[in-house]
Amino acid sequence: MKKILLVEDDHRLSQSVAAALEKDGYTCVPAYDGQMALKAFQQDTYHLVLLDLNLPKMNGIDLCDRFRHMNPAIPILVITAFGDIDSKMEAFETGADDYLVKPFHLKELQAKVKVFLKRAEQPAAAEPVLQLPDIRLDPNKKVAVREGKEIHLTPKEYSLLEYLLRHKKRIISKDELAMNLWDANYGVTHNTIEVYINFLRNKIDKDFDKKLILTKPGFGYYLNDQRDEL
Known part of the structure; x- marks a missing residue:
């Protein structure tokens, strides 16, 4: 019970x-x-x-x-x-x-x-680790590690990072993040998305020289995997 x-x-x-x-x-x-x-x-x-x-x-x-x-x-x-x-x-x-x-x-x-x-x-099936050269995310343990240092994230911060990593080959708009990561009744705004992105940046980028979460003005966010085409 x-x-x-x-x-x-x-x-x-x-x-x-x-x-x-x-x-x-x-x-x-x-x-x-x-x-x-x-x-x-x-x-x-x-x-x-x-x-x-x-x-x-x-x-x-x-x-x-x-x-x-x-x-x-x-x-x-x-x-x-x-x-x-x-x-x-x-x-x-x-x-x-x-x-x-x-x-x-x-x-x-x-x-x-x-x-x-x-x-x-419902037991979840084991999922592959998500990673870039500088960061590693284990969906099974809900753990994020950057350069050997574990980053403590709230559930929402974790969901944001996981979504960006799962879609690392493209730019993610604020509307897409709102649609997929927030309840429809929450009434999330673009400003709210920006606030949560800043929360995440403060934890995974602030203490490191290379910044992972990048912004393409007018389009959205993407992860820095050292590609130039974005």
Whole structure:
């Protein structure tokens, strides 16, 4: 039976969500503040975290960061009343996998939970390592290494780098990145794409002489594999 950590300080909402998910056959463990959630996460194994951001004792962003470092693979779905773009970007940058704004329909939440848990139970086939002369990405371990140094990436940064590497022979537009790497309900803008590209550049390019992520103005981004035709 799949176990879900439900971090929500609104007791009535927590009970409603837990009842709906338990009806679907899942086990829900409630936590009503940040410290309670962190202790529960440390003491047990979960298949999914549902995480509010506005919590007493420890906020959801700090919790998301702690959860992500303790278990890089666990899906984290943020559920919050904060629907502004800055809050969404901060959550994704910290390691959230998806974002649901209150008020929401329980059926929408149930559908998202089903997708996350179904995806997690399907063993992925081993994938070939993606690489250029200066960087190596292992899709099986979700690890990026440049010049022998492991680069710690958030899930969104990793997805960006993986997409660029998988399509390294061409220029990738911002619209293509938005369509393939963001949920349709997220409302991602070109400015948001630029922000995330800068996040990624700060981690894989800042401390190195050769810059890997290049921009072709008016067209998009491509990886520097020492070709001149771009």
